[in-house]
Amino acid sequence: MSAALWPVTARIVDRLDAANGTGAHEITMRLLKVSEEAGEASAAYIGTTGQNPRKGTTHTYRDVADELCDVIIAATVALHSFTSAPPAVLDAKLHAAARRLSADTPEPTA
Numbered sequence: 001m002s003a004a005l006w007p008v009t010a011r012i013v014d015r016l017d018a019a020n021g022t023g024a025h026e027i028t029m030r031l032l033k034v035s036e037e038a039g040e041a042s043a044a045y046i047g048t049t050g051q052n053p054r055k056g057t058t059h060t061y062r063d064v065a066d067e068l069c070d071v072i073i074a075a076t077v078a079l080h081s082f083t084s085a086p087p088a089v090l091d092a093k094l095h096a097a098a099r100r101l102s103a104d105t106p107e108p109t110a
Contacts, residue, residue, distance in 0.1 A: 006087045009076040016077070030078040037074045041067035 020026045044067045046052070047059030079086040 005076060009073065009080065009086070012073075012077050013080045022081070027078075027081040030074075030081055033074045034071060034078050037067065037070040041071055043067075 016026070016030070020029070041064060044059040044063045047055070048057065048061060048064060050057040052058075076086060076090070079089065083089045
């Protein structure tokens, strides 16, 4: 994970807090931003397939990757609204997922 993720996210949160406050409405908007960005990633992927014959192929996989990065950034910003230790919470969740993967790995058969 990028070493810049959490310091930059904290700066974004500080700027948003100063501009918009930290009330329930702002928390809701930050959470909805994650959904908005996920929708943009989905739209970009649809654009890679040329699914809309009127538009044709409008996006590349690089566009999808960029949009997925926006999802990650929006999620880390939103995470600040639900915990005072977002890096630790994400780290714990990531390690829990890794443990589940290890537990789901079938034992080799002879």
